[in-house]
Amino acid sequence: MLASTGVSAGTGLLFWVFAALSVRPDALGVAAGLVAANAFLSYLTSFALPYAMLRYGSLTTGIAVNVCMVVSAASSVLAAVVFAGLAPFVSPTLAPHLRGIGDIALFAAAGTGAALSVLLDNLLAARRRAGAVLARNVAAGLLKLAPLGWLSAGDVRGVYLAVTLPALVTALCVLAGLGWLVPGYSVFRVGVDPAVRELAGFAWRNYPGSLLSGAPQFALPLLAVNVLGPFRNAFFFVAWSMAQIAYLVPSVISNISLSQGTAASAGLLAARSRRLAFALLAPVVAGAVAVPSLFLRWYGGSYVEQAATPLRLLMLAAVPWTIVILVQSRLRTEHRFTALTGLSAAFCGLSLGLPVGFGAVWYGDGMAAGWLLAVSAAAVCAYGFSRSRGV
Secondary structure (H helix, E strand, C coil): CHHHHHHHHHHHHHHHHHHHHHCCHHHHHHHHHHHHHHHHHHHHCCCCHHHHHHHHCCCCCHHHHHHHHHHHHHHHHHHHHHHHHHHHHHCCCCHHHCCCHHHHHHHHHHHHHHHHHHHHHHHHHHCCCHHHHHHHHHHHHHHHHHHHHHCCCCCHHHHHHHHHHHHHHHHHHHHHCHHHHCCCCCCCCCCCCHHHHHHHHHHHHHHHHHHHHHHHHHHHHHHHHHHHHHHHHHHHHHHHHHHHHHHHHHHHHHHHHHHHCCCCCHHHHHHHHHHHHHHHHHHHHHHHHHCCHHHHHHHCHHHHHHHHHHHHHHHHCHHHHHHHHHHHHHHHHCCCHHHHHHHHHHHHHHHHHHHHHHHHHHHHHHHHHHHHHHHHHHHHHHHHHHHCCCC
């Protein structure tokens, strides 16, 4: 799973490097906003089913898998249509790119691909078929890099579709072979059975906490394009996307803990997960903080100048971010959904309010500083929640 994350992050990083060299910063900023909108809507309409799939994926029937797929696909399409209709009011910067039927159809397809790929990856992880997850991410990464030679200076759509559509293509390929990967699975089995009820119950109880905890990470890039404008957003997004690679490490580790842990072993798993995450993150965070130009030089001189401070601040936030993510995973494993919702609500309020407020005054630097301050405060709260039952 870590190798799969590394491949996805590495190909994504390479894509944005070449995109930054090929298109204007304002075009890159708009494309990044469309990608962020897809990611946010996908998470908003996930209904915590990916977490339920991690938790119960090793036990789910083909019926439960199909129900999750249908719900995710239908909600993704509906969310895309609603967002496109409201875009002139909620995201004027993106509205011109969501006007026609073709634009909306592609936007809906990209969102559906994001939702299905996460569900399938989590199902296969729970079933201990991480090799298939790695193969899907390799294929998606190669498809993402394929159109780089055809990007032009103002090609917003080309950048956006190159990032988003490979997830849909590879998810459909995995779905076609799911009968071989998951014995007994059939795409034609639908309905309601005890496995569906158990999975749905976990998802429903977990949804408020997961929505609040994930909203900042997915909503902030979408807000940034409106707060900063397309040009400044390009520099913030480059720093943000690089920091997300570091943030993925504790996220993957927490997902593995959720899929394999029990309430009795949650404390021990949390301690081991924390040590592993910090060991993997320490050299990357130290390098990015000390010499950000080492990471940004590939994007060009303007990115080294404009994105260095945001990158430093966002990478520093990886330390408190790790604490927050691992405590949330422990609360899910222990079924402490009230505590999870309380922690996530505090995190959501801080990590949306502070970056937006600071960003309106100090632009990208302020947005990154607000994020660091918010995640640090949330980590203090998370530590308190974890100590309530001992670590």
